[in-house]
Amino acid sequence: MNLILLFVAVICALATVSSSHRARKLFVEFENEQKRMRDLEVEWSQLQLEQSTWANHARVEKIAREKLGMHPPVAGRVVSVEGR
């Protein structure tokens, strides 16, 4: 009887060790993912900044006027369509 209890105790001890090891490993993984999340957030904010710099109205207007030769429609060349 005692022998069985000893055996169970040993097994429990080993299980504790292995599960705490697993927990740490998972935690490290979790930390890495969180770091990745933060890095991606930073990258996203930089991309947003880049996008808004490229899409700057002044730049869009300049390119439309100079490169593409566009201009605002003159009166009389606008057709308005009634919405449903």
Next chain:
Amino acid sequence: MRVKFAHSPVLSQALPPWRARLLLGALLLAFAALAGRSLYLQGINNSFLQKKGESRYERTIEISATRGRILDRNGDVLAVSTPVKSVWAIPEDAQLTPAQARQLAQLLDMDVRELMRKLTSEKDFVFLKRQIAPEQADRIAALELPGINLQREYRRYYPVADVTAHVLGFTGVEDVGQEGVELALNSQLAGQAGSRRVIKDRRGQIVEDVESIKAPVEGRDVTLALDGKIQYLAYTHLKQAVTEHRAKAGGIVVLDAKTGEILALANLPTYNPNNRVKLVGAQLRNRAFTDTFEPGSTMKPFTAALALEKGKYRFDSQIQTAPGKLTIGTATISDAHVHGMLTVAQVIQKSSNVGISKIALTFPPEEMWQMFDSLGFGHPLKLGFPGEVGGRLRPSKLWRPIEQATMSYGHGISVTLIQMARAYLAFARDGDIVPLSLAKLEGLPPAGQNVFSAQTAHEVRVMLEMAVQPGGTAPRAQIAGYRTAGKTGTAYKVEAGAYAQKYVSSFVGFAPASDPRLIIAVMIDEPLGKDHFGGDVAAPVFAQVMAGSLRSLGVAPDAPLKPLQVVAAQ
């Protein structure tokens, strides 16, 4: 002969029995001392050692929180915080070869001599360059120079720079709002850094979370009512006008007449919030909020509206304005042109000082004061901008008749541009004024406060539409495809208590006149060219911005789309 151990003569000598006991006793005593000490360390005074141990594997780390972004109503980014690197060095450790120094100086975009001067300084710590671009930082890190280090910092960027400078304001070094929206909505935008305690292993990796001391609070994003496209239009056209007329300053406000949202707001002179090196006070002024001016004739429609409201006059009541002069006490009010008999509507259309003064003098001062007060003049809007002022509206008890007359055409009363734009809501809407909003509104706008009846508002709209038609003061405020309405103002500036030969030209108007959607108020301070009338200086800005904005919002035209026949202003 071999002697056996047991028979060694040394052993055969009898030892005194107390020696063994003494030794045993001494050993037991030592044991007891050890046990006592360990009991003391383990059980009684264990906190010190525990702390020592923890300090070897536990770390408290800071969790930074980012400041919220500022977005325009379409979700475009107007301000965003992004991490940047700063390069710093410990001069003692930074022993660079000349080739390395040259390479580093090139990457930092610095002079080699200046770099060497910094690196040979006596200090323990020097910043070589703060807030550099990430790619630059990566390349410097790749050099792996001794004693050269990188530090992460947050920096706020404003992609459209000078266009939105006054609305957004900027943040200081500590990432705290200093001006504009950054200050007004700082409590929402600001994040709060948190910290937590963790266990690290020998490789420096975090293996366990002990506790979260303080959870970080990320700054919230703020969506403004501002429309990036309209803001750009307003800014560029204002800039054009200020340059063309060599004016000292200028301001423009665009309001949504349906909701009271501020769609655009720009002032000149301005600055680039991303690079605030050579900044002077004049550039920082958010004139639309902080500078009051005597508005001039843009004030007239209010007195006309009061006249209609009280039933004293009708739209077509006749008023004699000849001979173009009106003397009250010692002062004389005069018109730029002599008009003769005019209807109330024509008084507004032709902008007759004499006509409006005659109307004004038929009211008790309290009634006029009451109206100005309910239009919001004399008290600040309280939108949270620094330095907001309310303008000057003296109590009606102190009014003399001449003051009451001059106030009807906008002298002796001072307002800010944003107040003026807001007051015109009463005409653009059906007589009520809604609170202005800097942030984008979700759902229905708050209920307005009635100032005039819908009938009065409608009649004033007709008068204001006449003012921009041929025969009015601002034919240049017309745009193709839409009916516009508005009023010019050309006011003398008060300097040292007297009126100087300097002007403030303004125009406040709305469109489409059949169902007003936008209100635009333009103010040009001290135009120096040959034109100084509001109809020539400010009205064209109104027309250009209005045309572009209505097209961008997709508002249906309410006038035939014919090329305009603009009659030159008198």
